[in-house]
Amino acid sequence: MNHIPNDAAPKMTARDVSVFYGTKKAIDAVSIDVSQEHVTAFIGPSGCGKSTFLRTLNRMNDTIANARVEGQIALDGEDIYSSGMDVVQLRARVGMVFQKPNPFPKSIYENVAYGPRIHGLANAKADLDGIVEKSLKRAGLWEEVKDRLSESGTALSGGQQQRLCIARAIAVDPEVILMDEPCSALDPIATAKIEELIHELRGRYAIVIVTHNMQQAARVSQRTAFFHLGTLVEYGETSEIFTNPRIDRTKDYITGRYG
Amino acid sequence: MTDAAASLPARIPTDWKAGEMQKRIRRRNAAERRFRLIGLGAILLSAGFLAFLLISMMSNGLKGFTQTDIRVDIDFAKSALFIDPAALKNSKSVAALAGADIEGAVATAAEAQYGSQGARMLSDTAWIRVQRAIEADPDILTRKASLWLPASSELDQAAKSDAAPEAEAVVKRLEQAKALKTAFNTEFLTGADATDPAAAGIWGAFKGSLLTMLVTLALAFPVGVLSAVYLEEYAPRNRWTDLIEVSINNLAAVPSIIFGLLGLAVFLNTMHLPRSAPLVGGLTLALMTMPVIVIAGRNAIKSVPPSIRDAALGIGASRVQVVFHHVLPLALPGILTGTIIGMARALGETAPLLMIGMRAFISSPPGGFTEPATVLPVQVFLWSDEVSKGFVEKTSAAIIVLLLFLLAMNGLAIFLRNKFERRW
DSSP states (O other): OOOOOOOSSOSEEEEEEEEEETTEEEEEEEEEEEOSSSEEEEEOSTTSSHHHHHHHTTTGGGGSTTEEEEEEEEETTEETTSTTOOHHHHHHHEEEEOSSOOOOSSBHHHHHHHHHHHTTOOOSHHHHHHHHHHHHHHTTOHHHHTTOTTSBGGGSOHHHHHHHHHHHHHHTOOSEEEEESTTTTSOHHHHHHHHHHHHHHBTTBEEEEEOSOHHHHHHHOSEEEEEETTEEEEEEEHHHHHHOOSSHHHHHHHTTSOO | OHHHHHHSOOOOOOOTTSHHHHHHHHHHHHHHHHHHHHHHHHHHHHHHHHHHHHHHHHHHHGGGGEEEEEEEEEETTTSSOOOOHHHHTSTTHHHHHHHSOHHHHHHHHHHHHHOTTGGGGBOTTHHHHHHHHHHHOGGGGGSEEEEEEEBOHHHHHHHHSOOOHHHHHHHHHHHHTTOEEEEEOHHHHHOOOOSSGGGOOSHHHHHHHHHHHHHHHHHHHHHHHHHHHIIIIISOSSHHHHHHHHHHHHHHHSOHHHHHHHHIIIIIIISOOOTTOHHHHHHHHHHHHHHHHHHHHHHHHHTSOHHHHHHHHHTTOOHHHIIIIIIHHHHHHHHHHHHHHHHHHHHTOOHHHHHTTTTSOOOSOOOSTTSOOOOHHHHHHHHHTOOSTHHHHHHHHHHHHHHHHHHHHHHHHHHHHHHHOOOO
16 A cells, blocks of 8 residues: 655656566556656665666666556656657656766766767757866766866776766756665765755755665655565655654654664 | 683684694695796796797898899890880880890890890899889990899898809809899888799789778778677577577687688679689688677677666667767777787788688789789798799798788787776
């Protein structure tokens, strides 16, 4: 049973979504709404399907040969699995940040400029420069890299690389940003910076973050969904989930009985 | 707690200094030393083979790049050559030279100077050099001139190493008359095959190899790389792609002579392409090289981390953009290495080219892709089969040229790999 908070116009909606890897069911009939104003966190033990579900939201699962998605997922009411949806455009509207920082082995500038360039968002060099600067500023990286934009993105530290990846994602001005455990490979200081960044980006983009770390979910999100064994166990306001969960399984996980 | 502790046997400290232990250490160290020596021995052995190959090639082959010349004094004014110097200065020069019996004039001059054996002391093609001298300076026809003309193969051998006693005697006589010199053999680098070893050149085979390699590269590289990209990035994993993969791997292991038979049956007998042509040779070798490029390309593409693909897809790059902007640039060094290995193999290949007629005697360099040609390894094979002693050093010299060609190709590969190599 899924509790869906009442939003007037949710940014993304999922209804009875099931994901199969071959014959194995990884996600079982999940229904959830993602709101525009809030940061939504997906929590749950390893292998519970939270990352799999996240990847259905911008159809990254398409790249896995035997993955199959059932049910309906809509972005602004438009079914993203319908034949009329262009997957390339969808991924420009729903950006993604991955678990391991994965900058391109190109310059910092090229990393950020790549998205706008392939989507034709900037015609002149000056426009592109503007987008790169704005994106890096928004990702809180500008002050650190403004003098070395031509250096390789892979030469940055792990935390800087992850912020570069966030800058790269927001350079194409997406509507939703999906973050798949963005801090799991980072040290606490870099993690704090990313969390701060998520706070600043909130409201401008709908943000969904998958995390292992319950404290992180409590710190950055307003809504939390708890996944277990491929099902959505409970979904609600973060404060409610962490202080007053209605389902025992959630309570056991929150209090550290398993996970 | 106490029960568990009581049930455990008392700890006996290991005696690392005991004789048994010391023996073990000595045995281990000896094994390390032994292994290092065996490795060093293997390296020395292979280096020795390489040195032996290079030294024997060089000692034989370098002589192939030089040519013994004999000085012949020709009095053109008195000779039986009826060429009007004025005719040579206008457009009729070709006709004028073609009509003249230069060969006869050279023979007469040589016999006048060195006796009745004089004409046989010179190479069959000595008159060509006289003709060039006339072309360069028509006024030579009005005076007496002394020209350096290539010696016959027998005398050339006698001057460089050893030959029949009569030839040695002639060489001694010529040396005393200061009518003998050793010069760099430019004709070897600019000419084509000939029946006379003194006149045989490598340029025809070199150009044939070059044209053949161009055809091979132009066909095998794009087809091989695109196949690799399709198989790695697009093709679904099913029984059909497994079958294709196994077939390609098998194709790479097929003996090359079979590709030659295939080329003979398809390109010559069915498609009626010209025999002995670099075009057909290149097509045949491309069949052989392509599987190598596909395998190397697939491995290179496979080694590009999937996170790079995710990153590009995640900001909305299409599949083609992912491949051309990210995967191929990162895979390029590996693909190039594989390509060069395949091309080097094709360059050294003889057997399939024999099948499609590239073993013919071709006395002029090929003018294009459809003209009869031979290639370097086939030329080596043909010369090594010749009876005449002069071809021994020519064979070695041709091998040196082939090795230099290979070295240049490998050098290019290393240069390109370093240029494109990037770290992630």
